[in-house]
Amino acid sequence: MNLYLDVDSVLLGKDDPASPAQCLARHAKEFLEFALAHFNCYWLTTHVKDGNARGLLSYLRRYVPDDLMPLLRKISPTHWGTLKTEALQGDFYWLDDSPLQVELNWLRGQNLHDRWLHVNVRENPDDLWRVMGILQAAIEKKRCKPQAKITIRPFAPQDQSAARSLILAGLGDHFGIADPTQTPDLDDIMSKRVKAGHVVVIAEDGQEMVGTGTLEIETAEIGRLVRMSVSSKHRRKGIGSALVKHLLDVAKGKAMSKVVIVTNNDWADAIGLYLRCGFKEDGRNDKDIFLSKQL
Numbered sequence: 001m002n003l004y005l006d007v008d009s010v011l012l013g014k015d016d017p018a019s020p021a022q023c024l025a026r027h028a029k030e031f032l033e034f035a036l037a038h039f040n041c042y043w044l045t046t047h048v049k050d051g052n053a054r055g056l057l058s059y060l061r062r063y064v065p066d067d068l069m070p071l072l073r074k075i076s077p078t079h080w081g082t083l084k085t086e087a088l089q090g091d092f093y094w095l096d097d098s099p100l101q102v103e104l105n106w107l108r109g110q111n112l113h114d115r116w117l118h119v120n121v122r123e124n125p126d127d128l129w130r131v132m133g134i135l136q137a138a139i140e141k142k143r144c145k146p147q148a149k150i151t152i153r154p155f156a157p158q159d160q161s162a163a164r165s166l167i168l169a170g171l172g173d174h175f176g177i178a179d180p181t182q183t184p185d186l187d188d189i190m191s192k193r194v195k196a197g198h199v200v201v202i203a204e205d206g207q208e209m210v211g212t213g214t215l216e217i218e219t220a221e222i223g224r225l226v227r228m229s230v231s232s233k234h235r236r237k238g239i240g241s242a243l244v245k246h247l248l249d250v251a252k253g254k255a256m257s258k259v260v261i262v263t264n265n266d267w268a269d270a271i272g273l274y275l276r277c278g279f280k281e282d283g284r285n286d287k288d289i290f291l292s293k294q295l
């Protein structure tokens with residue numbers, strides 16, 4: 001996991017809130033040792049925007065004892081222009097005292113608002129200690145979360161019945177019951193989808209089919225994800241994300257420029273999945289939400 005660190009009010013605070021004198025935050029040493037042991041740490045501060053932390057390190061030398069400087073040198077610089085959110089990558093946490101509203105909106109739009117941890121050691125001198133507890137819990141949660149070991153392969157004719165049932169079951173989870181007359185494309189996936197040039201894949205855990213998804217070739221430039229479904233007993237193990245990533249790689253391999261999706265605007269699982277996979281909302285109406293990702 002990546003950990004992005006602001007400096008002022010996060011690593012640097014004040015001994016006396018009434019005095020302008022700045023000092024290293026309480027618990028900074030324990031915090032840095034913990035952070036560097038468990039995370040890939042990055043600076044995310046206006047002191048470092050150009051991929052070079054030299055200026056920041058000489059600024060910090062005024063406040064930091066010599067024995068801590070080697071720890072600070074292990075933190076990687078970032079590149080960003082206007083918004084700090086431009087630098088955020090992968091599975092991350094971000095410690096900052098005051099992100100901009102536009103940065104918070106971006107996090108919310110990506111379903112990542114819980115990844116910003118509010119730290120302000122000027123107002124709360126023990127904040128680094130508190131946040132270590134939150135990060136420790138996040139590490140434990142990730143360690144305990146079951147991750148499926150799956151393989152993803154192309155659809156084959158013998159998958160017809162199981163794939164159709166899996167997709168109808170997913171639709172049934174939203175609608176109460178799925179009406180097969182509304183999904184004629186599922187009656188013969190090989191001839192209606194695969195032979196028509198679309199890419200249908202199956203996720204398997206051993207012999208069991210646990211997920212499926214389709215990349216429709218809308219034009220040479222644009223792909224569309226449809227019929228994504230993961231078996232209910234295997235959800236929240238990363239299978240949906242793995243299917244999306246696989247199909248995005250297929251689209252990139254075909255030199256497509258964009259993948260689009262339309263789904264129901266109240267399907268939190270589907271919307272959460274696509275936002276987590278980097279799709280952005282293009283708009284919505286009273287029934288649907290439209291999302292896309294540039295490749």
Ligand SMILES: CC(C)(COP(=O)(O)OP(=O)(O)OC[C@H]1O[C@@H](n2cnc3c(N)ncnc32)[C@H](O)[C@@H]1OP(=O)(O)O)[C@@H](O)C(=O)NCCC(=O)NCCS
Binds near residue numbers: 228229238267273276
């Ligand atoms: C949508 C679906 C395919 C997701 O599959 P999945 O294997 O559970 O997805 P992942 O485990 O990769 O989840 C990735 C992220 O998606 C989001 N997500 C998944 N399920 C969610 C839910 N029920 N509520 C909110 N967010 C959810 C989370 O951000 C999750 O990350 P996290 O587990 O670290 O919090 C699955 O729920 C499903 O088959 N639903 C029924 C059919 C359907 O809606 N298909 C999509 C039609 S467009």
